[in-house]
Structure formats: structure tokens, C-alpha cells
Amino acid sequence: MATMTTRTTGAPGRRPNRRGEGALLRGELVAAASALLEEGEGEQSLSLRAVARRAGVAPQSVYLHFADVRALLVAVYEARFGELLATLENAGGGGDGLDGRARLRALCLAYCGYGQAHPGHYRVLFGTAGSPGWEPDQMAGLPALALLDEAVRAAGRAPGGAGAVGIAPETLGVWAALHGLVTLRRDRPGFPWPPVEVLVDALLDAPAGDGVRAAS
Amino acid sequence: MATMTTRTTGAPGRRPNRRGEGALLRGELVAAASALLEEGEGEQSLSLRAVARRAGVAPQSVYLHFADVRALLVAVYEARFGELLATLENAGGGGDGLDGRARLRALCLAYCGYGQAHPGHYRVLFGTAGSPGWEPDQMAGLPALALLDEAVRAAGRAPGGAGAVGIAPETLGVWAALHGLVTLRRDRPGFPWPPVEVLVDALLDAPAGDGVRAAS
DNA sequence: TGTACATCAGTGAACGCGCGTTCACTGATGTAC
DNA sequence: TGTACATCAGTGAACGCGCGTTCACTGATGTAC
Numbered sequence: 195m196a197t198m199t200t201r202t203t204g205a206p207g208r209r210p211n212r213r214g215e216g217a218l219l220r221g222e223l224v225a226a227a228s229a230l231l232e233e234g235e236g237e238q239s240l241s242l243r244a245v246a247r248r249a250g251v252a253p254q255s256v257y258l259h260f261a262d263v264r265a266l267l268v269a270v271y272e273a274r275f276g277e278l279l280a281t282l283e284n285a286g287g288g289g290d291g292l293d294g295r296a297r298l299r300a301l302c303l304a305y306c307g308y309g310q311a312h313p314g315h316y317r318v319l320f321g322t323a324g325s326p327g328w329e330p331d332q333m334a335g336l337p338a339l340a341l342l343d344e345a346v347r348a349a350g351r352a353p354g355g356a357g358a359v360g361i362a363p364e365t366l367g368v369w370a371a372l373h374g375l376v377t378l379r380r381d382r383p384g385f386p387w388p389p390v391e392v393l394v395d396a397l398l399d400a401p402a403g404d405g406v407r408a409a410s
Numbered sequence: 411m412a413t414m415t416t417r418t419t420g421a422p423g424r425r426p427n428r429r430g431e432g433a434l435l436r437g438e439l440v441a442a443a444s445a446l447l448e449e450g451e452g453e454q455s456l457s458l459r460a461v462a463r464r465a466g467v468a469p470q471s472v473y474l475h476f477a478d479v480r481a482l483l484v485a486v487y488e489a490r491f492g493e494l495l496a497t498l499e500n501a502g503g504g505g506d507g508l509d510g511r512a513r514l515r516a517l518c519l520a521y522c523g524y525g526q527a528h529p530g531h532y533r534v535l536f537g538t539a540g541s542p543g544w545e546p547d548q549m550a551g552l553p554a555l556a557l558l559d560e561a562v563r564a565a566g567r568a569p570g571g572a573g574a575v576g577i578a579p580e581t582l583g584v585w586a587a588l589h590g591l592v593t594l595r596r597d598r599p600g601f602p603w604p605p606v607e608v609l610v611d612a613l614l615d616a617p618a619g620d621g622v623r624a625a626s
Numbered sequence: 627t628g629t630a631c632a633t634c635a636g637t638g639a640a641c642g643c644g645c646g647t648t649c650a651c652t653g654a655t656g657t658a659c
Numbered sequence: 660t661g662t663a664c665a666t667c668a669g670t671g672a673a674c675g676c677g678c679g680t681t682c683a684c685t686g687a688t689g690t691a692c
Contacts, residue, residue: 210668213655219668236538238454242646252670253646263646322452322533322597351616358602366604367591367612371583374590381538386574388582396583400567400616426635429688435635458679468637469679479679 208250220259222249224269231270232314237321240267267318271334274315279338281308286341294349295398301345302372302394309376310390316376342369371397424466436475438465440485447486448530453537456483483534487550490531495554497524502557510565511614517561518588518610525592526606532592558585587613 211218226248230240242263246253260266285304286297309316319335336359343365346352352362375394379387387393427434442464446456458479462469476482501520502513525532535551552575559581562568568578591610595603603609 208669210654210670213667216668236452236454238452241644243644254648254671255669257647258668317538320594320597357604363604363608363612364616367587367609367616370590370594370609371587371613372590373594374586374588375583377593378536378586378589381536388573388579392579393583393586396579397587398616400580400583400614424636426637426687429634432635457677459677470638470681471636473680474635 216258219249219251219255220269223251223256223259223266224273225249227266227270228273228315231318232312234314236317237267242266271318274312274319275334275338277312277315278308278319278335279341282338282341286345294345298345298349298351298368299394299398301342302368302398303391305342305372306376306390306394309372310379313376313380316380320373320377339365339369368397432474435465435467435471436485439467439472439475439482440489441465443482443486444489444531447534448528450530452533453483458482487534490528490535491550491554493528493531494524494535494551495557498554498557502561510561514561514565514567514584515610515614517558518584518614519607521558521588522592522606522610525588526595529596532596536589536593555581555585584613 223245227240227245230244230248231237234240240263242256243253245266246256256263256266260269282301282304285300292300339361343352343356343361346362346365346368352364354362354364357363357366372394375390378385379390439461443456443461446460446464447453450456456479458472459469461482462472472479472482476485498517498520501516508516555577559568559572559577562578562581562584567584568580570580571578573579573582588610591606594601595606
């Protein structure tokens with residue numbers, strides 16, 4: 195890690211926002227936190243003081259807009275989930291002329307693409323159990339998952355129907371596989387991974403092999 | 411988090427090991443670190459001082475056996491990878507009478523079983539890029555992956571042959587899917603997951619759907 | 627058998643660090659009269 | 660138009676914490692002679 199400035203106060207040149215524009219700092223803090231999460235290696239590398247330094251502001255100023263560090267993380271979390279959903283919607287919408295499998299494939303590639311383009315943010319969204327704002331029975335990523343589920347059904351890959359929250363088990367399998375691809379590729383960069391298209395096709399085209407369907 | 415004892419020295423009752431048995435402490439430290447990793451929420455929750463506390467020893471005593479915290483983590487890492495490999499070998503060996511698909515299924519379930527039984531250790535093995543001892547071009551988990559690859563081939567699911575390090579892309583897909591299942595279930599405990607058998611079967615039996623094989 | 631010495635296993639005390647958080651304060655800008 | 664006041668946006672200084680690491684030390688046990 196590079197040595198960091200230890201200055202405890204904000205940038206000397208910074209001027210306070212004008213009256214009524216104090217909320218601007220809130221956005222700057224979210225942006226600073228996002229940048230740090232994207233550069234660092236996890237939520238634990240994000241400290242309130244680091245965010246304040248990045249935003250050129252004294253540590254205490256963070257409390258003007260957030261109750262604590264956790265609340266700041268929640269704000270980042272919400273912004274990034276919106277981003278992912280928009281990415282997936284774009285990929286799905288752009289494939290209106292595609293058949294079911296091609297649309298599913300496009301969605302899968304878009305999902306992996308987001309994960310590869312924003313590894314740090316992906317970690318925030320789907321990372322350790324400590325993700326901020328994660329309530330046991332509330333699923334912030336559900337809209338994205340529903341989008342995927344729709345594509346899986348449209349491709350004729352969910353013969354058994356929906357599961358507990360309206361999501362087919364096959365969709366959960368696809369989601370898990372994509373999640374595994376993104377995280378393994380991110381965390382094991384030294385491994386000679388094939389291109390992501392090859393892996394996604396291997397997943398979608400898995401041959402039945404010599405086995406029969408499990409009875410159980 | 412519960413409040414922890416802040417005592418800086420070791421347990422008052424602890425007696426030094428006898429001459430020649432100083433190496434015993436090494437094992438105790440690895441065990442203490444393993445326990446903390448299993449209880450905590452990631453490597454960042456492991457501190458040298460916490461390990462020493464757990465082992466009932468002064469913080470400096472850790473340096474008698476490890477150059478630094480990192481070296482201690484490497485020792486845990488090696489021990490746990492051996493454990494996972496043994497688990498998979500058992501599952502594969504016990505299924506000698508099984509056909510290819512059933513053996514692959516048994517391996518997949520054993521993999522997920524290890525991940526669910528030891529979520530903290532699984533995190534150490536396949537967690538963030540900071541995993542200790544992880545050199546870019548060395549893959550400590552390769553033996554386990556080779557075992558899985560063998561089963562995928564035996565099940566007739568790798569028509570294209572081997573990839574870069576002798577592992578078929580289909581095997582990487584299965585690995586990624588299992589990894590995703592384990593980590594998502596661990597990190598999203600509030601989600602109404604189906605039983606792991608259902609998910610593994612959904613992965614292994616994915617219907618071809620209405621699409622054709624991708625040309626590219 | 628006695629004794630000086632070496633070695634082993636581990637501790638006491640301290641260092642400087644970055645952290646989250648609190649409290650009282652400042653200086654500019656708007657508003658009431 | 661002037662002036663007293665309220666409010667807003669932010670800072671200065673400090674707190675106690677656990678952390679990794681270093682240095683000098685202790686006390687028991689074995690070994691050489």
C-alpha cells in the first residue's frame with residue numbers, strides 16, 4: 195500500500211458550499227466512498243476518515259450528512275444497485291429481436307461485464323454478509339434477479355416453475371454460476387481463465403452427459 | 411460484537427511448554443486462528459493480538475513461530491486446503507459403484523457441504539484476492555479442481571477437452587457455479603434458498619431450452 | 627555429585643498508528659425590523 | 660439603508676481504542692566439566 199497523507203483536516207483551499215447547497219457534500223462523500231471501494235479490496239478498506247480525506251473535508255463533516263459509517267455505505271449500496279439494474283435492462287432491452295437463449299446469453303454477459311468492469315462495487319453489492327442495509331427478509335437485488343428469471347423462463351429453461359419468491363431454482367443456479375464466475379475471476383486473477391463468453395456458453399450448453407435425471 | 415477482554419498479557423495460569431516442546435504453541439496458534447476465522451466474518455477480523463489472546467499467550471509470543479500475521483494466515487490456509495481435498499476424495503472414493511453423473515453429483519454436494527459446514531474456512535480458501543500465499547501463477551486449490559475435472563470428464567460433460575492448465579472449461583463452469591452457490595447462500599442467509607440438492611440438480615440437469623448451440 | 631553456563635519458552639512495557647466519535651467553536655450568508 | 664440576529668456549512672482539538680511490532684528481560688531446564 196502506498197503511504198497516505200496523515201493530515202487530519204480538510205484541504206486548506208476548500209470553501210464551504212453556499213447556503214442551501216450543503217447537500218452537495220453528501221454527493222461528494224458518496225462519490226469518494228465509491229471511488230475508495232473501487233480501488234480498495236473490500237469494505238474494511240473503507241474508513242470514515244479516508245472518505246473525508248478523499249472529499250477534502252474534515253472527518254467530523256461526514257456526520258453532517260450521515261449518522262455513521264454504516265449509513266454512508268448504505269447510500270453507496272443503493273446507488274450501485276441502481277447502476278447494475280440499468281445495465282441489465284439495457285442488455286435485455288437491446289435484444290428485442292433475439293430469441294430466448296440469445297437474450298439470456300446477453301443478460302449473462304452483461305452481468306459478468308458489470309462485475310468485471312466494477313469489481314469493487316460488485317463486491318459491495320454481493321459481498322460478505324455484512325453488506326449494509328441488508329435485512330434478512332428484504333432483497334435489494336430482487337429486481338435484477340427477476341429480470342434474469344424472466345429470461346430463463348423465456349428460454350424454456352425452467353420447466354418446474356417458480357420457487358419461493360417467484361424465482362425458479364434454475365434461475366438461482368444461473369445466478370450462482372454467474373456470481374461464481376465474477377468472483378473467482380476477480381479473486382484468482384493468476385488463473386488462466388478462458389474468455390468469459392466461453393464460460394457462459396459452457397454453462398448454458400452443458401451437455402446432459404451419460405446420466406439420467408435424478409429421481410429425488 | 412460482544413465486548414472482549416482487553417488484557418494484554420497471556421492467561422496467568424499458563425505454564426511455558428517444556429524444553430523441546432516449544433513447537434506445540436505453533437499448533438495452538440494455528441488452531442486459535444482457525445477458530446477465530448470460523449467465528450468472525452473474514453480475514454480482517456483476525457488480528458495477531460486476538461489470536462494470542464485466544465491461545466492464552468502474549469502477543470509477542472506469536473513471533474516465536476511466525477514472521478508476521480501473514481505467515482500465520484498461510485499456515486491456516488494450508489491446513490484447510492488439505493481438509494477440503496480430503497473431503498472431496500472421500501466423496502469421490504465412496505462412490506466407486508456410481509456412474510459418472512452420480513459421482514459428479516456426489517462431489518458437488520460434498521463441495522457445497524464443506525462450504526456450508528465451514529463458511530469461515532471456505533472464505534479463507536476462496537476469498538478475496540488477499541488470500542495469503544496466493545501467488546499469481548500458483549494455484550493451491552489445483553488438486554481439488556483436478557479431482558472435479560476428472561469427474562466432469564467421466565460424466566461425459568467435457569466434449570471439448572482440456573483447457574489452459576488441463577482443466578476443461580465445463581469444469582470451470584461447474585466450479586464457478588458451486589462457488590457461487592456456497593458464497594451466496596452464506597452471504598444471503600435471509601433469502602429463501604431451496605435445498606442445495608435441488609440447486610445442484612438444476613445445474614447438472616439444465617435443459618437445453620429453445621436455443622441452439624452458439625456458433626461463436 | 628556439584629556447579630557454572632547456555633539455551634529455551636515466553637513475558638513486561640512501550641512505541642506510534644489510524645480509527646470512530648464528541649464537543650465546542652468559527653465565519654460567512656441570509657433575514658427581520 | 661443600516662444593523663442585530665439566526666442559521667448554515669463546516670473546522671479544531673481531543674478522547675480512548677485496538678492494532679502490529681520492537682527491545683530488553685525472566686525463569687526454568689538441560690548440559691559440560
